[in-house]
Amino acid sequence: MKKRVKAIIAVAVLLCAALCALVYTRPLTIEQRYPVLDLSQCTQIRGDYYDGTGTRLTQFVIEPEDPHFDGMLELLRSVGFRTRLENLIPFPRGAQTHLAREGDFQWSVMLRFEGVQFPGGDVGSGDMLHIRNFYGKIDLSFDGEQVSCTVKDQEQWLTDVMDIITQYAVPA
Numbered sequence: 001m002k003k004r005v006k007a008i009i010a011v012a013v014l015l016c017a018a019l020c021a022l023v024y025t026r027p028l029t030i031e032q033r034y035p036v037l038d039l040s041q042c043t044q045i046r047g048d049y050y051d052g053t054g055t056r057l058t059q060f061v062i063e064p065e066d067p068h069f070d071g072m073l074e075l076l077r078s079v080g081f082r083t084r085l086e087n088l089i090p091f092p093r094g095a096q097t098h099l100a101r102e103g104d105f106q107w108s109v110m111l112r113f114e115g116v117q118f119p120g121g122d123v124g125s126g127d128m129l130h131i132r133n134f135y136g137k138i139d140l141s142f143d144g145e146q147v148s149c150t151v152k153d154q155e156q157w158l159t160d161v162m163d164i165i166t167q168y169a170v171p172a
Helices: 002-024 069-077 154-168
Strands: 042-050 058-062 081-083 106-117 123-134 137-142 145-151
Touching: 042 069, 042 154, 058 154, 069 154, 106 154, 123 154, 145 154
Parallel strands: none
Antiparallel strands: 042 058, 042 106, 081 145, 106 123, 123 137, 137 145
16 A cells, blocks of 8 residues: 555656646747837847858847848747756856857847836846857846747747848948
8 A cells, every 4th residue: 555655646746747847848938938028119139140151250230120120020029938947957057169060050139128117117228138049059038047948940940030130240
C-alpha cells in the first residue's frame, strides 16, 4: 500500500511539474507579455545587424513614414514568444561568442516609445523594448528584465525581420 501511495504522489508531482512547464513556456505576444506597451504607439525602430558579409555591425533606423514600419510592427506583434526553461536556471548572462559561417546573421532591434504610463504612475520614454537575435538565440529585454525565448517557425521569422531591417541601413 505504501508503494502505491508513493507512486501516486510521484506521478502527481511529475504531472504538476509538466503543467507548470507548459504554462511557463506558453507563447505570449509582446503586448501580452508587457501590457504597458502598445506597439501602435512605437515611434521608431532602430538597431544593428551583422549579415555575415563584413566584419562590423551595420546600424539601421525605420521611421513611421517608412513603407515597412507598419509591416515590421505587425511581424513583431503577430508572433508568440515562448519563454525558454533555461531562464529558470540562475546563471550569469555574460558575453557570448559564435564562430560565424556564411549565411549566419544576427540583429538587435530596439523599439522607441514616448510617454508610456507604468502602473505605479511613472511615465517612460526611449528605447524601451529590445529584441536580440544572436545567431538564432532570441532575447527580449524590457524594464530591466531579460528573457530568452523561441518563436514558431523561428528560422523563417528571424529571416523575415532581417529582410526588412537590411533595407534601412544608415550610411557610415
